[in-house]
Structures are given as C-alpha cells and as structure tokens.
Amino acid sequence: xxxxxxxxxxxxxxxxxxxxxxxRRYYYQRYQDQIGTTYELxxxxxxxxxxxxxxxWTTERYFRSDSLGLHxxxxxxxxxxxxxxxxxxxxxxxxxxxxxxxxxxxAYCMLLEDAIxxxxxVGYIYLYSTDERHAIHITGKHRSAVxxxxxxxxxxxxxxxxxxxxxxxxxxxxxxxxYCMPAETAQLEPERARGTGWEDHP
Amino acid sequence: xxxxxxxxxxxxxxxxKQGTQVRTDEGRIVVWDVxxxxxxxxxxxxxxxxxxxxxxxxxxVNFTTPFVAEANEHGIVLNYFTQNxxxxxxxxxxxxxxxxxxxxxxxxxxxxxxxxxxxMIAAKIRNQRTLLSRKGVHGTDVLKDLGKRARNxxxxxxxxxxxxxxxERYFDRLDETLVSGWTFEKRTKRPPEDHINSLLSLTYxxxxxxxxxxxxxxxxxxFLGVLHADRHGRPSLALDLEEExxxxxxxxxxxxxxxxxxxTHDDFSKxxxxxxxxxxxxxxxxxGFMQETLTxxxxxxxxxxxxxxxxxxxxxxxAITGELTEYHALxxxx
Ligand code: SF4
Numbered sequence: 072x073x074x075x076x077x078x079x080x081x082x083x084x085x086x087x088x089x090x091x092x093x094x095r096r097y098y099y100q101r102y103q104d105q106i107g108t109t110y111e112l113x114x115x116x117x118x119x120x121x122x123x124x125x126x127x128w129t130t131e132r133y134f135r136s137d138s139l140g141l142h143x144x145x146x147x148x149x150x151x152x153x154x155x156x157x158x159x160x161x162x163x164x165x166x167x168x169x170x171x172x173x174x175x176x177x178a179y180c181m182l183l184e185d186a187i188x189x190x191x192x193v194g195y196i197y198l199y200s201t202d203e204r205h206a207i208h209i210t211g212k213h214r215s216a217v218x219x220x221x222x223x224x225x226x227x228x229x230x231x232x233x234x235x236x237x238x239x240x241x242x243x244x245x246x247x248x249x250y251c252m253p254a255e256t257a258q259l260e261p262e263r264a265r266g267t268g269w270e271d272h273p
Numbered sequence: 274x275x276x277x278x279x280x281x282x283x284x285x286x287x288x289x290k291q292g293t294q295v296r297t298d299e300g301r302i303v304v305w306d307v308x309x310x311x312x313x314x315x316x317x318x319x320x321x322x323x324x325x326x327x328x329x330x331x332x333x334v335n336f337t338t339p340f341v342a343e344a345n346e347h348g349i350v351l352n353y354f355t356q357n358x359x360x361x362x363x364x365x366x367x368x369x370x371x372x373x374x375x376x377x378x379x380x381x382x383x384x385x386x387x388x389x390x391x392x393m394i395a396a397k398i399r400n401q402r403t404l405l406s407r408k409g410v411h412g413t414d415v416l417k418d419l420g421k422r423a424r425n426x427x428x429x430x431x432x433x434x435x436x437x438x439x440x441e442r443y444f445d446r447l448d449e450t451l452v453s454g455w456t457f458e459k460r461t462k463r464p465p466e467d468h469i470n471s472l473l474s475l476t477y478x479x480x481x482x483x484x485x486x487x488x489x490x491x492x493x494x495x496f497l498g499v500l501h502a503d504r505h506g507r508p509s510l511a512l513d514l515e516e517e518x519x520x521x522x523x524x525x526x527x528x529x530x531x532x533x534x535x536x537t538h539d540d541f542s543k544x545x546x547x548x549x550x551x552x553x554x555x556x557x558x559x560x561g562f563m564q565e566t567l568t569x570x571x572x573x574x575x576x577x578x579x580x581x582x583x584x585x586x587x588x589x590x591x592a593i594t595g596e597l598t599e600y601h602a603l604x605x606x607x
Contacts, residue, residue, distance in 0.1 A: 104371050255572055259601050
C-alpha cells in the first residue's frame with residue numbers, strides 16, 4: 072500500500088467538524104469539490120499566519136494515528152510543566168463556540184495522547200472575538216462522539232448522499248446552499264426532503 | 274421562500290475594448306487600458322477574483338501570465354471571441370474535471386438521455402406558447418399538442434421531429450409580434466439571411482456561452498450532449514440546455530431590441546452583421562438582460578436570468594448524478 076492511499080483512509084480532523092455541521096455539505100466537499108470558501112475561513116487563516124510566530128509554543132504540528140483512523144494539524148500546543156494542551160483558535164463572531172468545535176478539540180486531545188502515550192484530558196478553545204480561552208474537559212462522551220463520526224465518515228460512499236440537515240438554520244449560513252438547494256428540492260421532489268428540516272418548508 | 278445569496282450575477286465579465294490587458298493586482302482582477310492617455314485612468318474595471326468564473330474577451334485583448342495562473346487556480350474560464358462575436362476557443366482551468374461527475378455524465382444511457390431531453394424540449398415548446406401568449410398571440414393549440422407529443426416520444430428522432438415542427442409553427446406566429454418593417458420570414462441558419470436572423474443567431478451564440486459557463490461551473494462536460502449529436506468541437510450539452518431558454522429569453526430579447534427600436538436596419542453591414550458600435554450596444558444590452566431579475570416560475574423568488582440559467586445547470590447535474598429523480602426544466606406557464 073502506498074503512503075498516499077494509506078493516508079486517504081485516515082480522517083482529517085477538519086472533516087469531523089464539516090461532518091458535524093452537515094453530513095451533506097461534507098459529502099459535496101469530499102466527492103464533488105462543491106463548497107464555497109466562506110469569508111470567515113479566509114479571514115481565520117490569515118490570523119493564524121499572523122499569530123503563529125509567538126514564542127514559547129509549539130505551533131502547527133501534524134499528527135496521525137492509525138489506530139484512531141485520524142490525522143490533522145494541531146494549531147497550537149501549550150506546554151505547562153510537562154502537560155501538553157492543544158489550543159484551537161476560532162474567530163467566532165457570535166462570541167461563543169459550537170459543539171463541533173468541542174468535537175474538534177477532543178479529536179486533537181486524542182491525537183496528542185496517542186502520540187505521546189499519555190492522557191490529555193483538557194484542550195482550549197480560544198475565541199478572537201472575546202479574547203477568551205475556554206477549557207474543554209474531554210469526557211468519555213466526547214471520545215465516543217469522535218469515534219462515531221470517524222466511523223461514519225469512513226463508511227460514507229459516493230452513491231449515498233446524506234439527507235438535508237434537520238436544522239434549517241444551518242442552511243442559512245451554509246456556503247454550499249446555492250448548490251445544495253434544500254428548499255428548491257423540497258418543492259420539486261418533496262419525497263427527497265422527507266424526514267428533514269425542509270419537509271415543511273416548500 | 275427567499276432567494277439564496279447570489280454570487281452569480283457578476284460572475285461573467287465581457288471585455289470588448291481593444292488593446293486592453295487583463296492582469297492581477299493585489300488579488301483582484303484588473304482590466305487595464307494599455308493605451309490610456311496620461312490624464313486618463315488606465316484601470317477600466319476591477320473585480321474580486323473569488324466572484325468571477327467566466328471572462329469573455331473579444332478581439333485584441335491580452336492576458337498576463339500571472340493572470341492566467343490565477344485563472345487556473347480560481348477556476349475562471351476564459352472564452353475567446355473575434356471582435357464581432359465569433360467563438361474562437363476557451364481556456365479551461367484544471368479543476369473543471371471532477372472525475373465523479375464526469376463519470377456519471379458519461380455513464381448516462383440512451384433512456385436516461387432521452388428522459389432529460391424530453392423535459393428540455395417540452396419546456397421549450399411550453400415557453401414558445403408562453404412567449405406568444407404574453408405577446409397577445411392566441412390559438413396555439415397546435416403547440417400544446419406538440420408539447421404533449423414531445424413528452425410521449427420513444428426515441429430521439431421523434432423528439433427532434435416534434436421540436437422542429439413546433440419551431441416552424443412558432444416562428445410563423447412570432448412574426449405577428451414585430452413592429453412593421455421587420456419580419457422573421459423563415460428562421461434561417463448561417464449565414465443569416467436577414468437582420469433579425471442575424472440577431473437571433475448572435476443571441477443563441479451568447480446564450481450557448483452562458484450555458485457553457487454554467488455547465489463548466491458545475492463540472493459537466495459541455496461537449497457531450499443528451500439530444501444534440503456530438504460532433505467535434507460542438508458544445509452539444511450547452512446547446513441542449515439552451516433549448517428551454519431560447520424562446521423565453523433569447524427570442525424575447527431580440528423582439529424587445531427590435532420593437533423598442535434599439536437597432537435599425539442601418540446598424541447592419543451588407544453581410545447582415547452588426548456594425549462595431551452596434552455590436553457594443555448589443556453586448557451591454559445582453560449583459561444587462563442577463564442580470565435583469567424575474568420571479569422564478571417554480572421557486573417564486575427573484576432571480577436574475579443568469580442565475581436562473583446556472584440553477585438549471587445545477588438541476589441538470591443533480592439529475593445526472595441521481596441526486597434528483599428527473600431533470601426539472603425551466604418552464605414558464607405564463
Ligand atoms: S444547505 Fe443545508 S442541507 Fe445543504 S449542505 Fe448546507 S447545511 Fe447541509
């Protein structure tokens with residue numbers, strides 16, 4: 072097996088977050104390269120570049136774990152008296168972080184502990200908008216959520232497109248919406264929207 | 274229902290000024306007048322590169338090498354035309370070949386192609402009737418019957434037959450809607466035998482280009498058709514997709530140009546082409562027409578015509594990949 076194809080089988084941490092936001096959007100991104108880059112992402116990226124030079128911290132380390140089936144880059148790792156803590160920085164206009172951010176930081180903790188062979192039970196989410204960092208205590212729930220999502224992502228196939236999200240608010244902020252057309256589909260082929268948040272929205 | 278935020282409307286740019294150069298400047302795309310006098314601003318227009326997906330250039334317009342690299346990176350298609358609008362070729366960025374979409378398109382069988390083509394032609398005939406009725410022409414039952422026939426054919430030849438017959442009947446009646454001094458007579462193809470046919474041909478070419486941009490934007494191969502036969506260099510799928518827009522967008526646009534007196538017979542050269550100035554007028558009218566909004570007949574929100582065309586490319590792609598059960602053509606009932 073070549074290295075490249077082996078790596079294809081690992082799930083990238085960013086995919087977890089995409090998947091949690093909406094499996095359908097993740098499908099478009101993965102199989103159809105169909106997703107707009109939101110301005111938020113672009114902006115977040117340039118802030119990373121500006122801040123990653125601060126001293127004392129380890130920045131942008133790549134980890135992979137075959138046993139977890141996961142890989143990804145940890146934005147920042149703080150080391151305090153031998154305890155390593157991953158930090159993820161978010162733009163978060165709303166001043167709050169999302170459950171998907173928690174999933175992401177949990178995944179980083181799991182990657183890190185797999186690499187150093189020690190428990191990592193805390194990660195931080197730093198929000199630019201409030202200049203606050205939030206400690207996330209990684210619970211068994213977090214861990215099994217990460218594992219479940221990895222399994223779901225690995226068992227996805229091009230031939231079965233996930234249904235629309237049942238949280239129509241997500242669609243309003245979704246960069247793939249123009250392509251996804253949830254409301255339009257509910258109207259043209261109502262059976263395709265059955266059981267989703269769009270069912271009653273034609 | 275609310276329309277989704279559109280990026281489509283400014284996504285196509287036409288560059289017609291001779292001697293201009295398209296370049297990049299701090300991440301933006303700039304149209305630069307190389308021959309600008311000292312007291313003139315050489316920057317003719319500037320666009321954020323994230324927004325554009327198609328640049329159409331006419332005649333002597335240059336691209337800088339960094340711009341072409343940028344176009345490739347950002348998936349911007351460049352279409353080349355002669356100064357009076359004859360298509361010469363395209364630069365197509367690498368990302369336009371998502372294998373899975375292409376595979377689904379190439380795997381369509383005859384029955385699936387026929388099903389899609391039937392929807393397109395039935396919508397075209399429906400739109401022919403609608404345009405006539407908007408213009409006060411009644412007694413179009415024969416078109417109604419032909420529309421039914423199109424839905425019931427069992428092969429592509431019969432579908433083409435129904436389409437051809439409908440076109441003939443329709444143009445006969447459309448003739449009645451023109452101001453005096455103009456006539457469709459018989460719809461003739463190249464070379465255009467009269468002025469109105471010249472305008473129609475030009476408009477079909479431009480609409481074909483809109484369809485092509487839309488298909489490319491969604492990674493469909495514009496050269497592999499469902500009804501038009503694939504011939505070397507012919508964008509058959511773009512021609513297929515264009516069918517439903519022809520009456521309601523193209524023909525409506527041409528009759529508007531004529532009836533509002535935008536062009537007179539003097540605007541045409543001996544070989545029935547628009548003069549240079551008239552062509553520029555035509556281009557800006559066409560672009561304006563594509564940006565004009567209307568109430569979408571199915572979704573009931575406001576969309577520009579350009580966006581409506583692009584949505585059809587999306588719906589076509591969804592029909593091809595099986596995300597939707599059938600192709601939902603754009604048809605106007607009134
Ligand atoms: S529009 Fe809604 S259903 Fe579609 S991908 Fe986006 S969030 Fe998911």
